[in-house]
Amino acid sequence: MSAPLIEMRGITKTFGALKANEAVDLSVAPGEILGLLGENGAGKTTLMNVLFGAYAPDAGEILIQGRPVRITSSADALAAGIGMVHQHFHLAPRLTVLENLLIGIPGKSGRIDRTGGLARLAEISSQHGLTLDPDLPVSALSVGEQQRLEIVKALFRGARLLILDEPTAVLAPSEVEGLFSALRSMAAQGLGIIFISHKLNEVRALTHRCTVLRHGRVAGRVDDPANTTSAAMAQLMCGHEIVPPARGPSVPGAGVLTLDGISTSRHSGTALRDVSLAVRAGEILGIAGVSGNGQRALAEVISGVRAPDAGRMTIAGQTVSRFSPREVQALGLGRIPEDRMTTGLVTNLPLADSMVLPRIGTSAFSARGLLKPDAIRAFAEEQIKAYDIRCPGPMTRAGALSGGNLQKALLARELAFDPKVLIVSQPTRGLDIGAARFIHEKFLDMRAKGCGIIVIGEDMEELLVLCDRIAVMYEGRIAGTLDSADATVARLGLLMTGAEGHG
């Protein structure tokens, strides 16, 4: 292979006592797609931030085509030909596609160079099949198109190395293929690409070579990802073997949650249209779909946050009448919301308070209008021990915990009360393999105990491993329900785009 396009040698970066990166070597050749793997906290993001100029490394050097360079700002990185597509897009929603491309680009005789910009956009679009309407405001673009714009933006600035931080997390399966073909086309023209992902199947399908980080160090390299098993790569990431949880045969009992013809008005997001579902005791039902197809409304109705306009819902045989969170909880519903930080916990309160919040009015935690601080503390301490939640103590500010530990806390909060049915949204989003594994095991334990579980998720692989049945939502309807034995990513993907109609 030719000389490396970019080479990082002995990069070390510490934050206080934490060694985020230690003597990391990494190189990308022109035309190469490098996978960068690692669990959360392994140092991938820090390493890329060093490369993109956000952090100055404590030691080590960066070479571009053999010449050492100093990168101290994103402007330096851009000038050196490095472009980055962040997980959270760096776009101004109210400005147009073209304006977002032209930001920071010197004009022509004092004016914005519109014609030049249009020509360059057309050229990049046709080269890699990345078409965009230049005059549309970014707010009118889909998430996939916004990502396309971020890629075009990097190329627009003459990037020769493109860093993509978990780019597929926000895409539907059909969009992923489009992204991959664009990336392959760029690589074929001699660009270098660093692809950061947790999803081993994608890494195996796309990349030419992988560097795996663990605890800030290079844990290993994979020279032939296509012919390396996911298990072997997972082992490099975690340092030990990862066995996927075994899901025994399902022995479902009576229905614990039924929805019958539920419809909602278009209050916020997509409305539900005539949704009927049933979850039985001892069963895990997955809800798949591209985000924005009514999953949020469904979760809100089931959790009692929003009342439907039509339809009936029962929990453990009892009809829900008033749709309040307290009512559905009293009937036996446990809920783990989609966003841990905003609707899950109160980040500025102590962890213990957040852990009892949904049941603050029950006799376990308060009496005669006064809280029982000792009981609250004792409960939190007990759960911290039982779920191995890593934190200094129950009075720690909840926001200070890592994502995995927060998710464990939320799980502990619900499972401590033996719900008859549990609804969770995106249970392992942003968690690493170890933490995700722990969450999955807990779900399977609950299933064995006869709890009915609904998992709303976007990660097909996860749903296929975890669920007994998978229902697919499309535009507020249930587009189809598959037994997971018959389901494949491809079949689910078809349903998710509405292609198979209402089956």
Next chain:
Amino acid sequence: MSAVFEQIFQVGFLAAIIRIATPLAFATLGEMFSERAGVLNLGIEGIMLLCAMTGFTATSLSGSLWLGVLVAVLTGMLMGALHALFTVALGLSQHVCGIGVTLFSSGLAYFLYRLIFGQQSVPPSIKGFQTLPIPVLSDIPVLGPAVFNQFALVYMAIIAIPLAAFVLYRTPWGLSVRMVGENPRAADSAGVSVIATRFQAVILGGALMGLAGAFLSMAQFNAFTFGVVSGRGWVAIALVVFGRWDPWRSAGAALLFAFVDALQLRMQASGLGHIPYEAFLMLPFIFTIVAMAVMSRNAVAPSALLKPFRREER
């Protein structure tokens, strides 16, 4: 009806609207640049007052009107830089700092004025700007004498409106201003300095506020009094919202306000003597409140307004 109609379309009335609108247009454009970059400048009221004072003083001491204007503009830029230092460089609360800048500037204006001019029974005055008819154009019936027989600063305001729109929408710097006001992180990752762009926009805003102050003490009243600004700065903040952060609409809002203000002046003079004149004084402000309530419902402020920008550090 026809009497009212005649009154409205009198040349004098139209000229009054233009004159009243001029300081508002400067102030509104200044506030708009600042807010488009993400910085609310509540210092505007005090900055205008201080600039009116420094401009007046410079002219009074030197005899040169344009030197006075220059001093007022430089004063505005300096106070803009002060506000930016607190809110952009140090990332402090824009509300608190803005009020602070207004209180400080007002106090400073009173203090310096007393220090320089002492306590006088008749406030000193200057020979202010005189009307400057533009040949040919000022001969157009009605419009000519109303628009083209005005002070030089009025012409500057008229030119400033399209110029502001051009700078904001057509130049790379204007795009940077809009971007740092919408998503500073995006601008930063594109290699645009958020801090520098915001400083520049707030300082440019201060310069325009300086012109507004200069107009009041050197063209409209030809003297400095403590009530020379009397809420015009606060009105400009409302007009920016009313004008949806757009130069043309903001200037239009200033004209509309000026129309109502000129109208109430006429009504005061028109012999509706049994109504206290204060009732008429309220009209433009009532109009502003109602217009704001109606128009700003679907107005969307720059996303990053009020949000200080700091590079992410662990």
